[in-house]
Amino acid sequence: MNQDRSDGIAPQTVILMAVAVGVAIANVYYNQPLLVDIQQGLGVTPAEAGFLPVATQLGLALGILLLVPLGDLLERRRLLVVLSCATAIALLGMALAVNLSWAVIASLGIGLTTMVPYLLLPLANEWAKPDQQGRVLGTILSGLFVGILLARTVSGLVGAWVGWRCMYALASGLMLILVLALHRLLPESRPQIKTSYAELLLSLWHLVRSQPLLRKSSLLQAMLFGCLIAFWGVLAFFLAGPPYNYRSAVAGMFGLVGLVTAFAAPRVGQMVDRSGSDRIIGISIALVAIALLILLFIGYSLWGLILGTVLLDLGVQSAHLANQNRIYRLVPGARNRIGTVYFVSSFIGGSLGSFLQTYAWKTWHWPGACLTCLLMTGIAFLVHGWGQE
Template structure:
C-alpha cells in the first residue's frame, strides 16, 4: 500500500465521512419521546432503541471490521455505506416498535464505515503524523455524533422522526459516490479464511495487554457518555426545563467545543506517552459528572458539564487509539475491531445503566452509574501504571 503521507483534503474527507456515518447511531436519542408518542409505546420500551443500535454496532465491529485486513478496504467501505442506507430506509418505514428495533439493530451492524476509515487513515499516515491524523478523523467522528443530536432534534420537532431516517439514507448514498472517486485502493494484509480471521481476534486479546487496558478504559468512558446522552431527553422534558427534542439536540452543539480538541490531543500523544492523556481524559470526564450531579438543574451547569464530558471522552478515545496503532499495522483493522467492539458494549451497558439509574433515582442515579463506570476505568489505569 502507498505509504506516502495523507493529503490534507483526503484526511478531511475521511473525517467528514466518519462523522456523517457515525451520526446514524445517534439520531434516535433526541427522537425517543417523539417516537414513543408516534408508535404509542411507553418511554421505557423506546429506551431500547439506542441500546439495540449499540449492540448491533458492537456485533458489526466484531464480525465485519476485521475484514479490513482480509479484503480491499475501499470496496468494503462503499459496500457498507450502501447497506447502511438500506437499513435506514427500513427504519423510516417502520410500522411499530418491534419493526423499528430490528431496523435499529441492522443500522448498528452496518454502520461500521468509521471504524474501517480510522485504521485505513492510520496505515496511510507516516508514523510521526499518525496521532494527528487519527485525532483529526476522530474529531470528525465525534463532532458528527454530537451534531447528529442537534440535527435530529430539529428535524424531529419540525418534520417528524421518519424524515430524519430518510435524510440519513440519502446522505449515505452521496458519501458512497464521493468516496468512490477519492479513496485509494488497498492491498489486503492477510490471506486466510474468515473463521481463521475471527479466531485470530481471541489470540490478539490474549497477546496484547495494551489492547486489553485500552478496551476496558474506553468501554467504561463511553458507557458514561452514553448514560448521559440516552437519558438527557427525559431529564430536560421535566421540571425545571420542560424542553423538547429540538433543545435537547442543541446540547450537541455545545459538545463540539470539547470534541474539536481531538487533533491537539493527537499531537500531544505523538510527543508524549499517550497513557498520561488517557488518565487525563478519565479525570475530565469524572469532573463533568460531578458538575452534572451538583449543578445539573441549572443550564450553565449542564453546558459546562457537556463541554467537559465530550473533551474527556475524546481525549481518552484518541489516546487509546494512538496506543493501539503503535502496534504492528498488519492487524490494525482487527485491533480496531476489538477495541471498538468493547467500546460499544460499554456504550450499550452505559445506556442500560443510565436508564436503570433514571428509573430508580432520576438524574442523580444517572450520574452515580456513570461515576461507577469511570471508577472502574480509572482503577484499571492506576493498576497498569503501578505495574
Template sequence: MKLSRTDVMLMAFCTGLIVANIYYCQPLVILIAQEFKVSESHAGMVTYLTQAGYALGLFLVVPLGDMFERRKQILIITGMAVASLFLAAISHSFLLLQIASVLIGASSVVPQLILPMAANLSSDEKRGETIGIITSGLLIGILASRSISGSIAFLWGWRTMYFIAAGICTLLMILMAKRFPLSRPSFKGTYTELMASMWHYIKTEPILREAAMINFLAFGVLSAFWTTMVLFLANPPFNFQTLQIGLFGIAGAAGALAAPLVGKLSTGSNPRKNILIGLILQALSIAAFYYTGGQLYLFIIGIILIDIGQQAIHVTNQTRIYALIPEARNRLNTVFMSVSFVGAAVGSALGLWLWDSGQWPLFCFGSFAIILLNISIYKFYNNKFER
C-alpha cells in the same frame, strides 16, 4: 501512497456523516413513542438496539479489512446502510423499526474501516494527528447529528430524517468510489483464523485489554447521558420539544474540536495521562448535571466537559492500540470498538433503567459510580505497567 491533508479531511467528512446514522434516532424518541403509542422509555429501545447492531457489525465485518481490499468493502457496506435507513423510514410497526435500527447500526461501521486505512497510510510521526482529525470528524458527526435530527423531525417528522440520511449515504458512496485510495490487506489466512487471532491479541496485549475496558465504561457513561437527557429535558421543569432538545448537540460538537489536539498529545512520551484527564472531566460533567436544577448553563458546561473527556480517553486509546501491531490494525480496532459499543448499548439501557427507577438524580449517582470504577481500572494498570 501517503495521505495528503485533503485526503484526511475527506475521510473525516465521510466518517462524520456515516457515523451520524447511529445517533439520528436519539432526539426522535418522543415522536416515535407518540406515533407507535408506546412509552418514551420503551421507544428508547431504538437507541441501544442501533448501538448493539453497531457492535455486531464491528465484530463480524470490520476484521475483514485485514483480509479484503478496504475501499470495496467500504462501498458495499455503505450500500447496505442506504437500504437499512430506507427500511426505517418506511417502517409501519415499532417491531420493524427495531429491526431496521439493528441493521442501521451494523451497516454504519464504515468509520472503523476508514480509521485503520488512514493509520496504515500515515507516517509514524503523523499517525496520532491523523487519527485525531478523523476522530474529530466522527465526533462532530455524532454530536451534530442530534441537532440536525431534532430540527428536521420537528419540521417534517421523524421519518424524513431517515430518508435524508439514505440520500446522504448514496452521495457519499459516489464520492468515496472516486477519491478513496486502494488499501491492500496483509492477512492471507481464512476467516476462522482471522477471528481466532483476535482472541490471541486479547490474551497477549495488556494495552489492548486496558484500552477496551476503559472505553467500555467511558462510552457507557456518555451513551447513558445522551439517551437519558432526552427524557430529562422533555419533562418538567423544561418541557422542551424535539427541536430544542436536538440543539444541545451543538454544545457537544463544540467540544469535539479538541480531538486533533488530543491526537497530537497521544503520540507523546506518556499518553496514558490523557486518559486520567478524560476521566476527571467526565466526573466533573456529572457533577454539573447533578446540580443543574433549572440552570441550563451548568447543563451546557457538563455537555462540553463530558465530550472533551470522552475524546481524551478515546483518541488516546485508539492511537495506543494502532501502534501495537501494524498488520493487524483492523482486528485490534475490532476488539477495541466492539467492546466500546457494547458499553454504549449497555450504557443506554442502564440510563433508561436508572431514569425509570430514580429519575435524573439516580442517573447522576449511577454514572459517577461507573467513572470511579473506571479510575480504579486505570490505577490498576498504571501500577502494572510501572512494574
C-alpha cells in the same frame, strides 16, 4: 491507486474520511428525535417504537464484531463501498416501512452496515506517519462528533418540515453520494494477511490474550464510556426536576456541548503526537474526575452543570482518541480486529453504565448518579496505573 505510506496520508484524504465518518455515523442517530413521528406514522405504541433505536444499536454491535474484522482480510475501499451501498438500501427500506416489523428489520440493517467509521479510523492510522497519527485521528473524530450532533438536529428539523420518511430517503441519497466519493477518491488498500473468515474471528481471542495494552485500553475506555452513558442517561431526569424543571428540548440542547470536543479533537491529537498517549490519557481521566466533582457539588447551578458536562465529554473523548492512537500500533496487520475488541468492550461498558445509573438514580438521585460515575472513573484510573505504555 494505492496509498504510499512513506508519503503519509494526503490532507484531502483526511478530509474525505472526516466527512465520510460524519455522514455515516449520523445514520445511527437519526431515529432519536423522530421516534414520536415514527410511532404515529406506523400506528404503534411508544414502547414499541422504542425497539427501533435498540435494533439499531444491536445491529451496530453485531457489525463491529462480525464485519469490522474483514478490514484485515479484504481490500478496504471495496469493502467500504459495498457496506455503504447496503446502508443506503437499509435507509431506503426504513423510509418505505409500512409496519413495525419492517421498521425494526430496517433499523437493524442500518446499524449492521454502518461500519464506515470503524473501518476508516484504523485505515487512517495505518496510512499516517507515526508523528501525525494523533492529529489525523483527531481530525477524523471531529467529523464523527459533528455528524452525531447534526444528525439529531437535522433529523428533527426535516422530520418537522417534511416528515420522517423524507429524512430517511435523504439519508439514503447521501450514502449513495458517499459511495461515489469513496470509490473515486479513496486509494486502494490491500491487507497482507491471507486466512479464512473463521480463523479471523478466532484470532480476536488471541489478540486479547497476547496484547496486555489492548486489554488495558479496552477496560479503561469501557469504564469511561460507561461513565459517559450513565451521565447522559440521568441528565434529562435531573433537568426535569427541581431546581431546573426544564422540558426535554432543553436537555437535548446540552448535546451541543459536543461541539467543544469536536473542535478540540484535532488539537488533542497534536498533543498526543507530542506528549504520548499515556500522558494524555492520565490527564483525561483527571479531567473526568474534576468534571464529576463539579457536577456533584455545583451541578445544581446552571453554569456548574454546563461546565461539568463540557469537561466530562472532553475528558472521555480525549482518552478515546489517545487510546485508539496507541492500540492501532500494536499489531500493524490486525488493526481492524484490535478495533473490534476495543469497541465491543466500550459497548459492554456503556451497557454496564446504563444498568448502574438506573439503580443509582432510583435510590440516591443526582448524588448517587455522580458517585457511580466517579466509581467507574476510579476504576479507569487504577487500570491506567497498571504499568506503562
